[in-house]
Amino acid sequence: MRPAPHPVVVAAEIGSTAPGSTVAIRGHVHRRRELSRVAFLVVRDRSGLVQVVLEPEDGSGALPPEETPVRITGTVSANPKAPGGREIVRPRITLLGDPAATSPFELWRPELTASLPARLDHAALSWRHPVQRARWRLAAASMRGFRAALDADGFTEIATPKLVGAATESGAEVFRVDYFGQPAYLAQSPQLYKQQLVGVFERVYEVGPVFRAEPHDTARHLAQYTSLDVELGFIEDHRDVLAVLTNVLHRMLETLREDAAPELDLLQVELPSIPAAVPVVHFAHARELLGAPPDLPDLSPEQERALGRWARAEHGSDVLAVEAYPLRTRPFYTHPWTREPTPGGPYSNSFDLLFRGVELVTGGQRLHRHGDYLAALAERGIDAAEHADYLRTVEGGMPPHGGFAIGLERWVSRLIGMGNVREVTLFPRDLHRLRP
Amino acid sequence: MRPAPHPVVVAAEIGSTAPGSTVAIRGHVHRRRELSRVAFLVVRDRSGLVQVVLEPEDGSGALPPEETPVRITGTVSANPKAPGGREIVRPRITLLGDPAATSPFELWRPELTASLPARLDHAALSWRHPVQRARWRLAAASMRGFRAALDADGFTEIATPKLVGAATESGAEVFRVDYFGQPAYLAQSPQLYKQQLVGVFERVYEVGPVFRAEPHDTARHLAQYTSLDVELGFIEDHRDVLAVLTNVLHRMLETLREDAAPELDLLQVELPSIPAAVPVVHFAHARELLGAPPDLPDLSPEQERALGRWARAEHGSDVLAVEAYPLRTRPFYTHPWTREPTPGGPYSNSFDLLFRGVELVTGGQRLHRHGDYLAALAERGIDAAEHADYLRTVEGGMPPHGGFAIGLERWVSRLIGMGNVREVTLFPRDLHRLRP
Numbered sequence: 001m002r003p004a005p006h007p008v009v010v011a012a013e014i015g016s017t018a019p020g021s022t023v024a025i026r027g028h029v030h031r032r033r034e035l036s037r038v039a040f041l042v043v044r045d046r047s048g049l050v051q052v053v054l055e056p057e058d059g060s061g062a063l064p065p066e067e068t069p070v071r072i073t074g075t076v077s078a079n080p081k082a083p084g085g086r087e088i089v090r091p092r093i094t095l096l097g098d099p100a101a102t103s104p105f106e107l108w109r110p111e112l113t114a115s116l117p118a119r120l121d122h123a124a125l126s127w128r129h130p131v132q133r134a135r136w137r138l139a140a141a142s143m144r145g146f147r148a149a150l151d152a153d154g155f156t157e158i159a160t161p162k163l164v165g166a167a168t169e170s171g172a173e174v175f176r177v178d179y180f181g182q183p184a185y186l187a188q189s190p191q192l193y194k195q196q197l198v199g200v201f202e203r204v205y206e207v208g209p210v211f212r213a214e215p216h217d218t219a220r221h222l223a224q225y226t227s228l229d230v231e232l233g234f235i236e237d238h239r240d241v242l243a244v245l246t247n248v249l250h251r252m253l254e255t256l257r258e259d260a261a262p263e264l265d266l267l268q269v270e271l272p273s274i275p276a277a278v279p280v281v282h283f284a285h286a287r288e289l290l291g292a293p294p295d296l297p298d299l300s301p302e303q304e305r306a307l308g309r310w311a312r313a314e315h316g317s318d319v320l321a322v323e324a325y326p327l328r329t330r331p332f333y334t335h336p337w338t339r340e341p342t343p344g345g346p347y348s349n350s351f352d353l354l355f356r357g358v359e360l361v362t363g364g365q366r367l368h369r370h371g372d373y374l375a376a377l378a379e380r381g382i383d384a385a386e387h388a389d390y391l392r393t394v395e396g397g398m399p400p401h402g403g404f405a406i407g408l409e410r411w412v413s414r415l416i417g418m419g420n421v422r423e424v425t426l427f428p429r430d431l432h433r434l435r436p
Numbered sequence: 437m438r439p440a441p442h443p444v445v446v447a448a449e450i451g452s453t454a455p456g457s458t459v460a461i462r463g464h465v466h467r468r469r470e471l472s473r474v475a476f477l478v479v480r481d482r483s484g485l486v487q488v489v490l491e492p493e494d495g496s497g498a499l500p501p502e503e504t505p506v507r508i509t510g511t512v513s514a515n516p517k518a519p520g521g522r523e524i525v526r527p528r529i530t531l532l533g534d535p536a537a538t539s540p541f542e543l544w545r546p547e548l549t550a551s552l553p554a555r556l557d558h559a560a561l562s563w564r565h566p567v568q569r570a571r572w573r574l575a576a577a578s579m580r581g582f583r584a585a586l587d588a589d590g591f592t593e594i595a596t597p598k599l600v601g602a603a604t605e606s607g608a609e610v611f612r613v614d615y616f617g618q619p620a621y622l623a624q625s626p627q628l629y630k631q632q633l634v635g636v637f638e639r640v641y642e643v644g645p646v647f648r649a650e651p652h653d654t655a656r657h658l659a660q661y662t663s664l665d666v667e668l669g670f671i672e673d674h675r676d677v678l679a680v681l682t683n684v685l686h687r688m689l690e691t692l693r694e695d696a697a698p699e700l701d702l703l704q705v706e707l708p709s710i711p712a713a714v715p716v717v718h719f720a721h722a723r724e725l726l727g728a729p730p731d732l733p734d735l736s737p738e739q740e741r742a743l744g745r746w747a748r749a750e751h752g753s754d755v756l757a758v759e760a761y762p763l764r765t766r767p768f769y770t771h772p773w774t775r776e777p778t779p780g781g782p783y784s785n786s787f788d789l790l791f792r793g794v795e796l797v798t799g800g801q802r803l804h805r806h807g808d809y810l811a812a813l814a815e816r817g818i819d820a821a822e823h824a825d826y827l828r829t830v831e832g833g834m835p836p837h838g839g840f841a842i843g844l845e846r847w848v849s850r851l852i853g854m855g856n857v858r859e860v861t862l863f864p865r866d867l868h869r870l871r872p
Contacts, residue, residue: 010590026670026835027638027670028635028833028835029833045638046590046592046637046638046639047590066833067635067832067833068833069669069670069804069833069834069835069836071670096670096835096836097804097805097833097834097835097836098804098805098806098807098831098833098834099833100831100832100833101806101831101832101833103832122828124632124633124635124636124825124828124829124832125635125828125829125832127633127636128635128636133636133637136592136594136636136637137592139595140592140593140594143593144583144587144593147580147583151580154446154482154483156482156572156573156576157576157579157580158572158576158862159575159645159662159844159862160862160863161660161862161863161865162598162645162647162660163611163647163659163660163865163870164870164871165870165871175599175613175614175615176613176614177611177612177613177614177622178611178612178613179611179659179870180649180651180867182870184870186613186622193862193863196560197560197563197862199464199503199560199561199564200560200563200564200569200572201482201569201572202463202481202482203482207643208644208645209595209598209644209645211598211599213616215616223599223615224597224598224599226595233505234462234463234505234507234532368505368533368534369533369534370534370537371534389560389871389872390872392558392560392561393560393561395534395536395537396503396536396537396539396560396561397464397465397502397503397504397505397533397534397535397536397537398505398533398534399462399464399505399532399533400505400532400533408595426594426595426596426629426633427596427597427629429597429599431616434599434600434601434615434618434620435600435601435825436825436826436828
């Protein structure tokens with residue numbers, strides 16, 4: 001950048017800038033307040049807010065409207081009542097763009113009171129609110145922590161195709177694409193690709209968009225969301241996968257604490273308690289805890305919430321792994337249960353991680369033998385030809401392996417106690433929303 | 437993981453393991469060689485290769501075929517001729533999966549000689565070759581370096597929609613999606629979203645897939661590639677953007693040196709020379725250097741190669757920024773040239789970064805005033821209504837801003853001197869290829 005006439009500082013640095021220094025700050029006008037004798041501008045930059053005081057001798061003229069981009073050059077002055085204990089006095093204000101049109105939101109208020117649909121209609125503006133912005137910063141810090149944990153543990157980041165010739169998980173809920181005149185689909189997950197790449201890199205991860213043509217309007221489903229995917233080879237069973245997940249979650253929390261302390265503070269987030277050993281209940285045991293019939297095949301959201309309360313009460317834990325889901329409720333690539341036999345099966349070497357009573361992660365061990373795949377596909381009536389490339393890789397030699405996927409938006413929404421994933425998605429896509 | 441009876445080590449650790457130690461390693465059989473009296477197995481894991489020696493007294497029986505997943509428990513022995521100066525003797529071999537079917541490739545040979553189409557048809561197997569695998573590891577390290585540079589500089593990672601209601605860049609070369617019965621498109625870039633988020637976070641980046649319905653078969657285009665996108669506010673002009681890009685490229689090289697030294701070595705990569713101040717030529721000057729007519733609107737691949745040679749000869753640099761592309765050849769959001777007037781314009785505050793003579797990065801300053809947008813759209817005959825959401829954000833107050841996008845696959849292919857981006861894409865997608 002060209003040398004500025006005065007050092008450019010960001011709002012968060014003002015508190016440690018010596019009174020009397022001349023500095024420049026750049027940001028958007030967050031708020032203007034004109035009192036009878038004195039006027040205040042609050043400027044918002046990427047790091048926070050700075051108060052600017054205009055006395056009559058600083059010149060007159062209308063103050064720029066809220067959200068106008070400005071550069072302010074002035075003198076730092078101590079004021080215990082200002083944010084950071086400092087404010088800027090004797091300012092020179094330069095407009096760096098057009099005066100902003102009136103926002104649909106009063107972004108300077110402590111809370112955005114507009115309805116969710118109104119906020120989503122003008123997402124790029126509503127995200128400017130410090131509270132909104134802080135929410136996404138938790139998402140960004142979480143992705144950073146996720147990668148840091150895996151980079152330190154010998155994992156390789158991958159990038160898999162989002163355009164695929166066959167549906168990944170099931171024929172339903174898939175978006176169709178015109179691919180140079182051929183039918184194609186948007187990938188519902190990197191599942192079969194990340195598994196195949198275990199044969200190459202042994203341990204892989206991907207952070208990327210996945211697509212579900214979710215035909216229902218729910219608070220926890222979107223047509224596109226960010227999936228934090230992991231897969232690793234040479235495991236004993238799904239418990240090894242759960243150990244990696246636990247380590248990843250711990251590092252995500254650590255990164256939030258280290259890199260997002262102001263945001264956690266602003267949002268009054270109490271970070272969850274995730275024990276070193278996450279409590280695990282067998283699906284059969286979960287059924288008993290819920291007083292459910294012995295043929296219950298899967299958990300309803302309400303049952304998940306009940307188990308979440310149980311984990312909190314019984315183990316002081318915000319997370320609970322339910323393992324050994326009935327095999328028939330899991331996808332074809334799921335490995336059958338291999339630990340002690342339990343009545344009411346067949347079960348699988350899989351788990352869901354419930355976070356504060358909501359399914360956050362699905363994981364488990366996958367099949368790794370060709371014959372087992374052929375049997376599993378036949379049993380489900382899936383044509384093996386649909387998965388020919390995948391099966392060829394399995395035939396080419398695959399170790400026991402497994403993995404998991406964390407839904408980023410679910411993680412953040414539960415972290416801050418919002419019921420709707422749209423609250424933490426920059427530009428959500430759903431049945432009714434393809435814009436902005 | 438369950439405690440193993442012997443410590444599990446990876447191949448790269450064998451060199452520093454004391455001879456006489458008993459260890460377990462897990463990986464794929466990379467090669468088997470049966471001589472008259474002695475047999476060798478080479479095992480490949482995520483970190484490299486280990487040689488295992490079988491004497492007659494280690495028991496007989498057929499050795500598992502190449503690519504079979506195995507666990508080997510044995511004694512570390514010094515052998516200066518073995519990789520890492522160590523080998524494993526007196527092994528116990530456990531198969532961890534099915535014996536592998538014969539691979540279409542002889543993965544144990546120093547080079548994969550199969551044709552590119554053959555390798556792509558069986559991508560998940562051909563990537564197992566150490567040379568292939570090393571190529572992708574350079575991509576992974578590059579992404580890590582990209583993020584590290586930006587994380588350290590106040591940037592926020594974002595995730596933007598890949599399903600959009602209108603084409604981002606132009607109507608051509610866009611994939612159509614059936615979005616719950618409505619027409620939608622796959623995003624050709626995060627361009628308009630990353631710009632809008634500058635108003636929120638000031639500095640943003642995204643690493644993600646972008647989609648181009650590229651109707652031609654070329655060595656440098658794919659239907660899906662990984663774009664490393666950056667956008668930042670409060671700039672003077674495109675030179676500030678170039679400064680961020682330079683810093684990012686330096687950090688990418690540093691990360692390659694630190695994290696991918698064995699891969700650079702295996703591939704015999706000479707890292708490029710990227711000067712602290714990247715050489716910049718004005719488009720008008722580039723025309724002169726090429727002896728091109730003064731109305732040349734854009735550069736051909738051949739002209740880019742010629743400029744690359746010039747930068748190498750004249751500046752000892754593997755990169756060259758060509759700035760001030762004619763305004764009419766750049767997208768509608770491009771900011772006009774604001775430095776010293778130059779005949780032959782109008783020019784733009786934009787640049788392309790040529791890396792070893794190939795366009796690697798496109799960047800520049802964007803318009804930030806509402807009136808300028810309306811004029812630019814009208815001049816190009818684009819209906820402003822198509823960009824209503826974007827224009828509303830601009831009206832809401834935008835600072836001067838700009839950014840760039842690096843094509844990951846192009847970066848890696850030039851780094852290792854491969855002409856075709858398919859060589860460095862895990863599962864490439866093009867006009868003829870939707871699988872594997």
